[in-house]
Amino acid sequence: MNNNIVSENNIEDKVYSKSRWLILAILVTQPFMACLDSSIVNVALPTIGQKLSITMSSAEWIISSYLIIISAAILIFGRLGDMKGKCKVFLNGILMFVLGSLLCGISNSITTLVISRIIQAIGAAMVMSTNQGIITDIFPPNERGKALGISGSFVALGSILGPALGGLIITYLSWNYIFLINIPIGVVAYFFGRKHLPISKSTNNVSLDKYGALMFVISTIFIFSSIMLSQQLGFSNIYILSALIFGIIIFLLFLFIESKIKNPMLDLLLFKNRSFSINLFCAFIAFAALSTVNVIQPFYLSDILKFSPSEISLIMISYPAVLFIASPLSGSLSDKIGSKKLTLLGLLFTSISLFLISSLNEHSNKLTIVLVLCLLGLSNGLFQSPNTNLIMSSAPKNKLGIAGGTNALVRNLGLVFGVSISTSILYYRMSNVAGYRVLGTIPGRDDIFVYGMKGVYILAGIVCLIAFIFSLIDGVKSLKSQNN
Template sequence: MSTLDSSMVNIALPFIMKDFHSSLADTQWVVLIYLLTITATLLFWGHLADRLGRGRIYTSGLLIFALGSLACAWAPGLAFLVAARFSQALGGAMMMAAGPAIIKDAFPREQLGRGLGLIGMAVSLGLMSGPSLGGLLLELASWRVLFLLTVPLGLLFAFFAIRVLPGPTRHYTGPLDWLGSLAWAAALVLLCLTLSQVSAPSWSATGLLLTGGGGAAALACFIAIEARQPHPLLVLKLFRNRHFSLAIVSAVLSFTVLFGVILLIPFHLDRVLGLPPSQIGLVMLAIPSSILVVSPLAGWLSDQVGARFISTLGLGVSTLGVFLLSTIQAATPPSMIAGQLLLVGLGQALFLSPNSASVLSHVEADKAGAAAALLATARNLGMLLGIAQAALIFSLFFRGLTNGLDLRDFRPEHTAAFLTALHGALLGAALTGLLGTAASWFRGKAENGN
């Protein structure tokens, strides 16, 4: 449900921008606030799930998400929509933190890759149906209907979760790390504001120094707190394991690559090619459809061959797809763009399940919730960085080539500037993908030989 909503919202961004006549720097906050909230709170919810019961946190998340979706549909302006997305994200974070740990409880270790492959398939179902369904609803109605769709789904899934999931099991009873949670959230908010300021039409050096310096200080405080905390939010000693730490790093970089593509390609399809919403949805469908088909196979291959080779191959293939996208022109047909997106999705599918199994196989049972939350945090941090990086590079190029204009002011004569900005942003994503591929390979072999 969460991925269905996210994939529909990504398609809707160009139309939300038109409806509120907002800049790219402002409109990106519809996505950024969601990712920022999830990334800032996932570790907290993971630890709380270990204490109060994973099923209880998961079910509560479904209900909060549904209420947030209803508020999004009623948003009278962009600021209200961003605030509603914050409440929606709280529910999404609770589901993401508890879900993989529930799977870990249900599957034996030797079948964990398959279990996580099923999660990947379920996630991809939401991702696959989102672009096509969202495009159709945008063409027939309004972007507000996209949010209304997830309200009954959330209530229905919560009903089944209450009936099916086992009762509360307290895997861990230590105190919560409130101070660490606040420091982590402050660091993310301030650093995200720094990146957002640079991509805005006007910014000041003083503002950048304040937010950037404050974010760096908050991050340093977070690390210092966690190093001394007897029951830390982030178990730093896990990162002494090179396999674990580089798997987390490659997860961050993988999603940085993916979400740069997801942010910008719909704008190209809308502004440059002039496609209707339904066709934009069909083109973007290429990524989740390939994930849907390949995810179960990737989980099986992970159990048979090992995570290192499959994950590295996948991220390399995805990076190649992004590089090919960085060469598209105004005359490039949508079918060719869809083929390149298919390559991106294929690589992501090969990467996701094996890398997740690699992370979770290196933690004890009582830390499964915290590790699952850390993995989800890494992914969402990558999404956050991907959106911010793509918007920053694109805006700097586009404003520089159009005497300070924003994307909302796009006209046909700005096509060349748009393409140059798009190419620059996608090349930046491809470079990030190369770094992630290297991190995935240099994790080394696991102790069991995989």
């Protein structure tokens, strides 16, 4: 029985004390688990593909199914968090994530593994949609950047431990254990969460917009699944094209209906706030760019440079290691000098990092790779916490759940979009050179993979530069409005 039940209006008074740091410690376990799981899977993907006898394009569904379902479900749980209580949704999400991890761990085929990843993704959506809202709820503005920075550092910590643990598990144990490791962490987080989180007693009697929720889920699944399948079947395939058009039509219908009803699942009025919209756009671009590195780099290191799993783990650690240090420092600094300057600097450095990564080839050495990944880690460390602070601070208090859900959704859409588009561009460029459809590395033709990879990173760098310009214009306009 949880003794921390309070009314929605009194949560702020209850937690604006030293207990908020204990609550933060509980909250950061979720992004830690999610990033631990994600980084382990990224490193283990080549091994899983070999063990299950599947191609690179099939193995990508282990990542893509997870991201697609999170994107499809996260708005629903963000809305439910505002209606029923964010802490309740958060705790139930931990249980669902643990269940999904258990099922992933005992899977013995690509089909059962993808289904289990879907269950895991539902749990991840529940906690990701409420985590930022709870932090914003319990921390005053002068400490919010620091708190979000600490949360970001645990994201990095999960990413740091993931490759190392992944390398050890793949070397000495079965790949199944990369999922089972989530279970003890989740159980401990749930136990302390039940004891200390301020479970809100909601007085909101508004019902969920079920039709809007259904339309959003359908549109998200159809749009991104068709993009993924197009890699194998091509966009000219009538079924792929029909599914994509159907998904877009349903999404447009969703937006139209949401703009007309009284209590929508997605409050479109939030997007009338320029700061909210611009910073969401920048988050989408930054995470899409980041996912190009996450999905392509392990195959580059494994198949092109022929590094062992343990070597790949050590190299990939360099990015989150720097992020782990930079994120809380950036969050604390944003409380003092403002978040906008740091987001601009982070976007600019991200663009530079991607241009540098595009220069890697089949002869690149470990030190060069580590240095460019460190710069990418610094760039994202500067960007993520201040960007989240700008988004959440521009949302009304009674809409923090849906604002946090929207922020998490946009970031995950960026990850899904980045995986889908980057691999599509990679295969397209490789196929043009090879003269036939390519869905993976070609033995003896490392130069073709490097050619495809270079194009992906250059395009990602250009898009990040465009986001930097948009954010700079927004900053100038905000400064002018303040002076007036």
